[in-house]
Amino acid sequence: MNTLPINWLTEGLIDFEYKKYLVLAYLQAAKAEFGKQRLYPVFSDLIMHYRNLLQVKEHKKLVYEQFPQRISRADFEKLELVYEKIIDDDETMQQIEEIIQYAAPLFVDAVGEGKELYDFIERHLEINPVGITPMYFDEGYLFLDAFPGKETQVYLYQLTIFENTYEKYRGIHTRHYKTVRRGLAQTHESLKVQLVKENQQLPNPATFAVVSKVPCPLEQSLLPIAKRTLVKYVATLAA
Structure with a gap:
């Protein structure tokens, strides 16, 4: 099925429409698995992604190290490179906030659907x-x-x-x-x-x-x- 990289939120192009497409495609594939009564590995994968979203939302500092770095100044005399975190970009952070607000409810819905299927099978x-x-x-x-x-x-x-x-x-x-x-x-x-x-x-x-x-x-x-x-x-x- 269509998978979602563990660092999908912070890697690659930080763009709302692009991330929206990734999430929708992934969740559509996950729900298709549930429709076939297949819980694993998609259910545990969904839970992992949802927990990561909550973690990012509550503790944004935890994702700083996931961002790529770019050279902001080169000190040629000392041959040292000074890096500037892209995370300092307010526009990037705004995009991430929008992506989280959009994606979190969708993951809640998908995890709930998986839990219903799990509970149904367990009861029987x-x-x-x-x-x-x-x-x-x-x-x-x-x-x-x-x-x-x-x-x-x-x-x-x-x-x-x-x-x-x-x-x-x-x-x-x-x-x-x-x-x-x-x-x-x-x-x-x-x-x-x-x-x-x-x-x-x-x-x-x-x-x-x-x-x-x-x-x-x-x-x-x-x-x-x-x-x-x-x-x-x-x-x-x-x-």
Whole structure:
């Protein structure tokens, strides 16, 4: 899809009409992705751009270093170049203010549309443990059933914890292990038994099944939301 450079606001031609064209083309492409039920990577990209806009609006000094420099005076005797920031140009700053005022509401609308799609898909996911859940559940298997479909995607997952002074964050890494065709004889429970026989490195693996009740693309929507759902579910077990 049509992408937007991270420094689109301050790089290249600082012109309202030109930046307006860039934003509209990008947002049109983003909403087209949402229309196809595709959330990622466009949703996280949208959020990043919107946060950057707010940051620029509230702390304009943070973007000074993004501007190109031009030579304002050359000191030939000392062979030193003295640079003048284009940011000092009042006309340039006025253009940026106009671009932010125009673009910010459009990004709010697009992010809201993405959040509605995310919430809709999340509400139609069911997550359940498969078999007995061991005391250690920071790694194991994630079963993912798309709708409609007759296959279960099996992933190995591993949870990681990041901490700073204020908060603790849980992350998740997944690796696709295999695809299994579902049937009357191939239940989630029987699949777990089969995996234990195949992979003796995980003799008693924590295993969770996420089942979608609505159709959505696997890589762009279902898997990313299922991973977040699993992280939240495991967090409740660890509480």
